[in-house]
Amino acid sequence: MPKEWNVCSLTILLLVTILVTTISSYFKISNIENYLTTPTATDTSNVIDLYQSETVKELRKKALISAENDRRVLFNASLKTNGQDFYRKMKMEAYCGQKERIGEKGDGGKYVCNPKKVKKDCTLMSLGLNNQIGYDKHIFEVTGGQCRILGADVDPQNQKTQDSYAKINGELFAGKIPTDLPISRMLEKSGRKEVELLKIDIEKGEFTALEPLIRDYFVCQIFIEIHGTPSEHLKMLQTMGKYGFRIFNVDENPYCTFCCEYSMINELCMAQFEVVPLGITIPQAND
Incomplete structure (x- = not known):
């Protein structure tokens, strides 16, 4: 040639x-x-009033002053094996004044920020079901029954769960995430392009499944149970932080010492859900 x-x-x-x-x-x-x-139900005046509140200004000021030390303390805790010590040293990166517990009081429930502020015809995702859909039913109700909910688990759900999902405008998927069922495939099959609220509890599958989603699709809030050592938790939180997600709630799992629930919000969605950014307390990978 x-x-x-x-x-x-x-x-x-x-x-x-x-x-x-x-x-x-x-x-x-x-x-x-x-x-x-896309239009939302957010009242702009409410957001402005919140940001101008003296209480919130003082909260943000204190958070910014202590942020560098908070990152150092958390990083040092991540080098140890005590998960509870790591979780309790976590400082919030965003303030949500309208947190709502969705689902069961014990394991399975999640803290969602201002769920009534979702956009019309939004997409909800619930990954990790095991025929327990208390969260799914509750989040469908509090968002006004106007959203499409996509649920998935490694095994097909029983008939009762299937019938319940049909009543809440839901669509079920089965397969191990992400090896057999990438999250993106669920969105493609359902004709959805972004996710408003994402619940993910897939037993360590989050370490490989989540980043491809938040890299290629727009997601507003994530409620994730992370499994593993403190250093593994930190690595996962750093990955989400890289894409603009900030912690607004931490909830220890009472039944699993190496598990913890984190609620996070995308910086681009803070105004919609009336959230105030605080200091960044998750140390970057190169810190």
Whole structure:
């Protein structure tokens, strides 16, 4: 093959690669723009009043002053094996004045920020069911019954769960996440492009399943149970922090000493859910 042909082929391949990357980036940015411009029930005056509140200003000021020390303390705790000590040294990165417990009081329930502020026809996801859908029914109710809920578990759910899911405008998926069932496939099959509220409890599957989702799709709030050592918890929190998620609630699991529930919100959704940003307390990977 002439040398000129090789150069030409490489040039064409490079141009095609650049074109595909550009198109992919365009659609990702477009999804974010569409989300941010979709009308919500948020009262702008309420948000402004909240941000101008002297109490909130003082709370944010104190958080910013202590943030550097909070990161150092948490990092040192992550080097040890005591999970409870790590969880209790966690400081909030965002203030939500309207936290609501959704689901069971013990294991399985999650703290959601201002759930009534979801957008119309939003997408809810509940990953990890085991035929226990108290959270799913509750979140469907408090969001006004206007959202589509996608649920998944490693095994098919029993008939009672299937019938209950049909009544809450739900769609069920079965498969091990993410090896057999990538989260993106659920969205593609249901025709959804972003997620408003994501509950994820998939027994360590979160370490490989979550990042591809939040990298390629827009997600507002995440309620995640992380399993493992303090250092593993920190690594997962750093991954979410890299994509703009900030902690607004930490809830120790009373039945599992190496598990903890974290509620996080995307920085781009804070105004919608009337949340105030505080200091960043999760140390970055290179800190």
